[in-house]
Amino acid sequence: MRVKKVVMKDFRNYRHETIEFNDGINVIIGENAQGKTNLLEALYLCAALRSFRTRKDSELVNFDASFGYIKMNFESQPMDEEKEKVEMEMVFSADQKKRVKRNGLSQTRISDVMGTFKAVLFSPEDLKIVKDSPAERRQFMDSEMMQVSPKYYHTLLQYQKNVKQRNQLLKKTSFSDEEMMVWELQLAEYGAQLMMQRFYFLKEIEDFAVNIHKQLTEDREQLNLGYEPGIPLSAGWYNASKEVLMDQIMAQLKKNRVSDQMRQTTGKGPHRDDISFQINKMDVRQFGSQGQKRTVVLSLKLAVLEWMKEKAGEYPVLLLDDVTSELDEKRQRDLLDYLKPVQTIITTTHPLPGMAEKGKEGKMIHVEKGKISL
Numbered sequence: 292m293r294v295k296k297v298v299m300k301d302f303r304n305y306r307h308e309t310i311e312f313n314d315g316i317n318v319i320i321g322e323n324a325q326g327k328t329n330l331l332e333a334l335y336l337c338a339a340l341r342s343f344r345t346r347k348d349s350e351l352v353n354f355d356a357s358f359g360y361i362k363m364n365f366e367s368q369p370m371d372e373e374k375e376k377v378e379m380e381m382v383f384s385a386d387q388k389k390r391v392k393r394n395g396l397s398q399t400r401i402s403d404v405m406g407t408f409k410a411v412l413f414s415p416e417d418l419k420i421v422k423d424s425p426a427e428r429r430q431f432m433d434s435e436m437m438q439v440s441p442k443y444y445h446t447l448l449q450y451q452k453n454v455k456q457r458n459q460l461l462k463k464t465s466f467s468d469e470e471m472m473v474w475e476l477q478l479a480e481y482g483a484q485l486m487m488q489r490f491y492f493l494k495e496i497e498d499f500a501v502n503i504h505k506q507l508t509e510d511r512e513q514l515n516l517g518y519e520p521g522i523p524l525s526a527g528w529y530n531a532s533k534e535v536l537m538d539q540i541m542a543q544l545k546k547n548r549v550s551d552q553m554r555q556t557t558g559k560g561p562h563r564d565d566i567s568f569q570i571n572k573m574d575v576r577q578f579g580s581q582g583q584k585r586t587v588v589l590s591l592k593l594a595v596l597e598w599m600k601e602k603a604g605e606y607p608v609l610l611l612d613d614v615t616s617e618l619d620e621k622r623q624r625d626l627l628d629y630l631k632p633v634q635t636i637i638t639t640t641h642p643l644p645g646m647a648e649k650g651k652e653g654k655m656i657h658v659e660k661g662k663i664s665l
């Protein structure tokens with residue numbers, strides 16, 4: 292996956308800018324608050340179709356405009372396949388749903404375009420994946436998996452809709468067993484799919500992350516990831532059939548009805564899933580140092596990069612926000628070496644160590660007050 296060109300009009304603090312990228316390393320350099328992260332946000336939007344910073348499209352539109360626009364040209368070439376050139380366009384406004392075009396054709400369903408462009412983002416904010424609540428970890432799983440599997444996105448939406456519906460029913464003073472069964476059956480159906488997919492996602496990610504983490508810590512740290520289901524399941528549930536898993540979820544939901552009714556919400560289910568991280572058997576969420584947590588997130592993101600390559604047959608584009616503030620010089624150098632085969636877009640306030648040698652292959656892009664210069 293290679294992004295070739297981006298045009299931004301009234302997107303964040305950009306009024307009208309065009310940026311061309313090279314296939315290797317691209318360094319976006321500028322002082323604080325000039326628009327570096329905004330540029331990564333524009334690129335990420337083309338992959339995930341939602342921002343990593345806000346849910347509100349209105350925030351994406353320049354303060355002095357009523358519409359924001361992004362156009363991105365990229366190339367995709369999975370192994371043994373021909374190169375495909377794609378153009379994505381997006382229009383944002385405060386009061387309408389975002390509009391998306393692919394190769395000039397309007398797209399009505401977001402899931403049809405999701406993951407056409409693939410990108411992995413690593414930013415200082417990602418520390419929250421390890422530090423903050425389980426919701427952040429579910430968000431991590433969802434946003435990475437959606438890019439590779441539109442079906443996953445669809446299942447997630449259906450599941451979330453059904454949780455809401457079951458919760459509405461729980462708020463009523465009375466309901467029939469049949470009424471409740473309708474939603475619980477649906478919840479079990481979509482829930483089972485989500486849980487299976489999340490379990491295998493983490494298992495596959497772990498295989499990559501273990502080795503990457505070893506490299507990053509010079510063999511000192513053994514990293515392990517674990518999927519923690521948000522509803523009690525029997526040991527080895529992931530080897531059972533979907534029907535067996537559905538039965539288990541249904542039984543749990545039924546058992547929890549009374550307590551759920553008291554709290555007026557569905558207390559257990561994949562909407563309560565979590566991920567555990569261990570370094571040499573120690574729980575990183577609880578006991579990890581700041582630096583250890585950072586390295587875990589980096590290992591995790593690089594693992595996603597490899598995972599996407601395996602799934603899609605080519606590397607996604609890597610977006611690195613402000614790694615200079617995150618990693619020491621040696622780590623930065625190691626990272627750049629590791630990233631040779633991947634198109635990478637890095638933002639920084641200071642020139643990167645080793646960038647002089649990389650200067651030949653790398654492209655420097657300066658940002659000042661939403662204006663681009665080379």
Ligand code: ATP
Pocket residue numbers: 302303304305321322323324325326327328329330349350351352353354355613640
């Ligand atoms: P840092 O190095 O501190 O991370 P940065 O270069 O990454 O800085 P960005 O987050 O890309 O900075 O840009 C922040 C700037 O963009 C702020 O000055 C903010 O006021 C401006 N900005 C954000 N949203 C909009 C908008 N909708 N319209 C105009 N300007 C905006």
Ligand code: MG
Pocket residue numbers: 327328329612613
């Ligand atoms: Mg920034």
